[in-house]
Amino acid sequence: MNSIRLDGKRVLITGASKGIGADLAETFARAGASLVLSGRDREALIEQARNLQQQYGVRVEAVAADLSDSAAPVRLAADAAAVFGGLDILINNAGISHPELVTELTPDAFDEVLTVNLRAPALLAATVGAAMAREGGGSIVTVASAAALRALPEHYAYCTSKAGLVMATKVLALELGPRGVRANSLCPTVVLTEMGSKVWGEEAKSAPMLARIPLGRFAFPAEVSATALFLASDLAAMINGVDIPIDGGYTVS
Template structure:
């Protein structure tokens, strides 16, 4: 048996790759777009409001010499997940990587659970990314391979109070990602999940970083005693999309400072 050669070291490990990143207008998605562009990938970025992507897309394309297209995509709409991969692939002449990042959260206790919030969370956080990943995975398999990266959550692996619907959806998405790795691995498709703790995006800073009393109990459960920065998630995503992770598939990578072992 001939073993694959180790990947060459490069400051642009995603050069020549074409990636679709959902939920790319802010937060973790925006930082993953930055990191992928810096790593040399051509991109299709999506958000519900495509106009919010125009300026950052143009800036990243100019700074890093990559192609970047934008698409409006409301993943809560029933028909969007089935067609999004094909629409995005048309813009770049094919795609090699999917980063399933878009998601929502309605924090509420179980006794105050709103059924409409529950349904919306499952539509956006489970149904849409699972269907999109299935369509993407099938297309990648037919084309000879690719990488699917799910931005899940530590809440998918350890229950988090006031996140009943969110934890349920993310846990389901982790299992969907594992199943893709199992079924499509023989065709060269790798699928993995990243499971962060609280990430100090602008929103994370407002909700957690600027509220010490709320943050303290959560920080007490994280051995490193801090929350994650967006680039710490993006760096893992770049690695998973690259040849450096060519033997990594069907797993969950915590970016949590030890939260899941505490």
């Protein structure tokens, strides 16, 4: 992926300060893109931006946003676009998970997951995508989940939110494709971030999941980032409206 360059491209990455988002930020900075990093922790974002600028010589700005706030998606779209005078690429990555049995689900927990994982990214993508269409095109890459494609126990709200996000992305592709905006989603299995390792680190929990993955392992953040970089680039100019599993074959069976 070192051969893929995004010099001159203006990119917004949500959920950028840790986990998959942090790896995405480094990957896109290495490719020469100008970045707007978003997340809840402003101080962490500022430090991350400073480090990426020093390491890769690209412009990186921090725009904090709490996507559980109903007004945040539209406001973030405007604030991020204002940094560079527009956006060429949106990496829609922010999300949360509260594993629970259906029998233990509370309305508040369900609403929080749907707000952050579906409402916020769908509205952000629609707002950014509409602006891209007016300006001649762009690329939206949304990090969904293999849980959007296969049911996962103890993830009722999470599966619901990610499945909705995949379909929202397909509608974006259908409506905005004629105006030069591509929209695609990534559907990784468990990714070995700090959160992923915490949730799936116990062998009793991980073993049944690993048994369903033909390659016999979970994914690494760099494998998600590399696929996102490809989809965002001109190499994927004819790829629109797809959901790509990054799952070692988990969704085959």
